[in-house]
Amino acid sequence: MPTVAAFHQVNEAEKxxxxxxxxxxxxxxxxxxxxxxxxxxxxxxxxxxxxxxxQDEIDALRSAAASGTR
Structure with missing residues (x-):
């Protein structure tokens, strides 16, 4: 799965x-x-x-389909 360490944008607090x-x-x-x-x-x-x-839900479904489980 393409999970990465959490990050946010430098100016996020200004939004x-x-x-x-x-x-x-x-x-x-x-x-x-x-x-x-x-x-x-x-x-x-x-x-x-x-x-x-x-995206995490999509990745989990793809992984389950590839392994034959749902």
Whole structure:
């Protein structure tokens, strides 16, 4: 699975509350947009990105299908 250590953007705290988030999946469309030089390790206390959660679910389904379990 493409799970990565949690990270958030350098200026995350400056964003409006609902837009503050951290990322944990390297297939996340929003996380991919953040340049490595703009990333800060950790959650920063921000909620987890919805797309990261969806990607994890997709990865789990693919893994289960590949192993023959569901």
């Amino acid at each position: 409006p509350g609902p837009k503050r988030m951290h990322h944990t999946n390297d297939a996340c469309a929003e996380g991919i947009k953040i340049a490595r030089s703009e990333r800060v390790e950790g959650t920063g206390g921000f909620r987890r990105c919805v797309d990261c959660s969806r």
